[in-house]
Amino acid sequence: MLRKKLIWILAAVVVIGVSASRWLAHSATEADDAEHPAGEMVVAAVARVQRGPIDNTLTIAGEFKPFQDVDVHAKVAGYIKKIYVDVGDHVKQGQTLAVLEVPELAAQLTGADAQVRRSKEEIRRAQSDVQRAESAHAAAHSMYLRLKQASEQQKGLVAQQEVDDAQAKDLETEAQVSSAQAALSGAQQQLEMADANEKQFGAMSAYTRIVAPFDGVVTVRHADTDFFQLAGDSNRQNRGNF
Numbered sequence: 001m002l003r004k005k006l007i008w009i010l011a012a013v014v015v016i017g018v019s020a021s022r023w024l025a026h027s028a029t030e031a032d033d034a035e036h037p038a039g040e041m042v043v044a045a046v047a048r049v050q051r052g053p054i055d056n057t058l059t060i061a062g063e064f065k066p067f068q069d070v071d072v073h074a075k076v077a078g079y080i081k082k083i084y085v086d087v088g089d090h091v092k093q094g095q096t097l098a099v100l101e102v103p104e105l106a107a108q109l110t111g112a113d114a115q116v117r118r119s120k121e122e123i124r125r126a127q128s129d130v131q132r133a134e135s136a137h138a139a140a141h142s143m144y145l146r147l148k149q150a151s152e153q154q155k156g157l158v159a160q161q162e163v164d165d166a167q168a169k170d171l172e173t174e175a176q177v178s179s180a181q182a183a184l185s186g187a188q189q190q191l192e193m194a195d196a197n198e199k200q201f202g203a204m205s206a207y208t209r210i211v212a213p214f215d216g217v218v219t220v221r222h223a224d225t226d227f228f229q230l231a232g233d234s235n236r237q238n239r240g241n242f
Contacts, residue, residue, distance in 0.1 A: 078102035119191035126184035137173035
C-alpha cells in the first residue's frame with residue numbers, strides 16, 4: 001500500500017514539472033513576438049565571400065653577419081705585383097688573391113740552387129779522388145807486401161831501404177785515402193746544408209702567393225698594385241658565405 005502511494009506521488013511530480021516547462025516556453029515565445037511583431041524584418045550584418053590570400057607580410061630592418069670573418073695576411077714582405085680579385089668577388093678555397101714580388105728572396109733562392117749544384121759537383125770530384133787514392137794505396141800496399149815477403153824468404157835478396165820505402169809509400173797512400181774520404185764527407189754535408197737552404201727559400205717563395213683560406217666573398221681590400229706589403233699586414237678580408 002505504501003509502495004503505491006509513492007508511485008502516485010512521483011507521477012504527480014513529473015506531471016507538474018512537464019506542465020511548468022511548457023508554460024515557461026510559451027511565455028518566452030510570446031515575449032519574442034511582442035518585441036518583433038509579425039512581418040517586421042530583422043537587420044543582420046553580412047559580407048560577400050571572396051577568395052584571397054590569408055598570409056601577412058612584415059618588413060623589418062636587419063644586418064647580415066658572416067659565419068666566419070678573417071683578415072688574410074702576407075707571410076713575407078714584398079711589393080704587390082698582381083691582384084686578381086676585388087671587393088664583392090666570390091672566391092674559392094686555395095684561390096690566388098694576389099702575388100708579391102720579393103727580389104731579395106728570389107736572389108736567395110737562386111743562390112741556394114747554385115750552391116746545391118756546386119755541392120753535387122764537389123761530391124763527384126771527391127768521389128773520384130777517393131777512387132784514385134784507393135787505387136794508389138792498393139798498388140803501394142801490394143808492392144810493400146811483395147818486397148817484405150821476398151826479404152823474409154831470402155835474406156839480402158831485397159835491400160832493407162827498398163822495403164822501408166815501400167812501407168812508407170803504403171802508409172802515405174793510406175793517409176791519402178782517409179783524406180779523400182774526409183773531403184767526400186765534407187762535400188756531402190755541404191750538399192745537405194745547401195739542400196736545406198734551397199727548401200727553406202723555396203717554402204718562403206711559395207708565401208709570395210696570397211690565397212683564400214676558405215670559400216667566401218671579398219669585403220675589404222687594404223692594398224693595391226705596387227703597394228709594399230709588410231709580413232703580417234692585412235691584404236684582404238675574406239668573409240665566408242657558408
